[in-house]
Amino acid sequence: MKVGIGRCNGTFGELVQGVLCERPFLISLPIPILKSNAVFIPYNKMGEITGSLSNTKAVEACKKVFQWFDLKGGGHLEVNSNIPRGKGLASSSADVVAAMKAVADSYSIPLSEEIISRISSEIEPTDGVMYKEVVAYDYIHGQLIETLGPLPSFVLIGMDLGGTINTLEFNRQPKRYSKEDQAVFSKAYDLVKLGIEFQDLSFVCQAATLSASINQKILPKRYFNEFKSFALKYDGGLIIAHSGTVLGVLLNPSFENIGEIAETISKRIIQLSNQPNMKPFYYFHRSN
Secondary structure, eight states, rough: OOOOEEEEEEEEEEEEEETTTTTEEEEEEEEEEEEEEEEEESSSSSSSOOGGGGGGGHHHHHHHHHHHHHOOOOEEEEEEEOOOOTSSSOOOHHHHHHHHHHHHHTOOOOOOOHHHHHOOOOOOHHOSSSSEEEEEEEETEEEEEOOOOOOOEEEEEEEEESSOOOOOHHHHHHOOOOHHHHHHHHHHHHHHHHHHHHTTTHHHHHHHHHHHHHHHSSOOOOOHHHHHHHHHHHTTTTEOTTTEEEEEEETTTTTTTTHHHHHHHHHHHHHHHHHHTTOOEEEEEEOO
């Protein structure tokens, strides 16, 4: 045994979230700069697994890893995260995954994404963050549907609308999607696959905007139309947390005037927030 370290990224909402043939699913949007870091300090004797009150789900995940692999002893879990909670950025899921990875590192056990997924789903609906690449994922049952691969390069500019959403309560609420909505989800799924296969961001942007537009009927967001107009004006996509409080715009970084576009959107976000010192969320993803 040794002091174990585990890490997991967060997300900026989801590219797509809805139902596929009546099955709940999402397509993930991993954001590496949003991350949870966990440290597991093992005890050399029988004992409890302890941690702070703010990390009860992560501690529960550690206990489940001990049960799964019939591990002996105990330890103390410390979690450090820069992911805001209750915003739809996968903060809780990232903590849980990072904690399990820390235990696995401490005990040198083979902890697969599938096992992490199964354990995570026993605790709460999870976001597929145990997979590094973009995945289609059944977030209610904790099952991988398909690994889609890496996204093309993009720039993401977003904002937090404030407040928090209880994801557990939100996911318990029935979602009434029409047949037309379900057909749109299927189209959006195919568009993301095309975007990744051909490394063409325009397909991904179309998919994200379609999904966000359906979700506006379920969890309406302020400034939705304003952000959608940004997306249309700059040939980008509207990205949201389907069960959270953030929304943003996906842009193609290869545009010649991308810096000016980003500055224009950032200034407008600050105006909308009515907070002169606010810093819009900014992330640049460079494809391999």
